[in-house]
Amino acid sequence: MNGLPPHIAQVICGHKNIDTTMGYKAVYPAETIEAHRAFIARRRATRPSEEYRTPTEQEWDAFLSHFEKRKVSIGTCGRAFSTPCVHEHACVRCALLRPDPAQRARIEEIRDNLVARIAEAEREGWLGEVEGLKVSLAGAEDKLAQVDRRTRDRSTVDLGIPTARGDQ
Ligand code: SF4
Incomplete structure (x- = not known):
């Protein structure tokens, strides 16, 4: 993605076939990675880390009883x-x-x-x-x-x- 010719990347990676090297480009296109990073950033913004706290005893009991009540x-x-x-x-x-x-x-x-x-x-x-x-x-x-x-x-x-x- 930084301009290294694929056949050089092939040698560095030790791939016998250039298709293998190009496959990584197809599977991990920079756009996909960027989109995923943006998604994570958005998600962290909407679910700040303080929401991921240890539940209280009362919350835990409510969580467990939810499953009992589903029968x-x-x-x-x-x-x-x-x-x-x-x-x-x-x-x-x-x-x-x-x-x-x-x-x-x-x-x-x-x-x-x-x-x-x-x-x-x-x-x-x-x-x-x-x-x-x-x-x-x-x-x-x-x-x-x-x-x-x-x-x-x-x-x-x-x-x-x-x-x-x-x-x-
Ligand atoms: S109708 Fe029955 S199965 Fe559907 S959500 Fe209500 S309790 Fe659950």
Whole structure:
């Protein structure tokens, strides 16, 4: 970046191929480094070092209890510390809920109940409710799909026990 010819930089760095040397130029362009430094400077200006103090006992307890309070009947709420519930505790619709596979039956029950309520609302002409119930139904189905994905991803494949060639 200070004008040294790349082929000299290649020799100094001990690279066999000039592409390797030029790769560093591509990966670490001066503009990127400068932009990162400016970002750090801005961040330090907005978060002065005195904010990074040791928390008090009370603050630490509040932090820990936040995680305990995130447990809900069908999983765990993933909202950030010290933030309120943004969806009025409609967890089945909420993207922040991480559903618990152990609660699959409960989520199924919620899904079936929503299907029945949609049918009833349509039958009775309560069309104002149908739309909202359908959003909840889509949420419940999405949670079930998430549970199934997690269960599938965790399932193990039995590869058998390796044997020495002479044992076969
Ligand atoms: S609705 Fe969302 S943010 Fe609110 S408690 Fe449930 S999972 Fe958390």
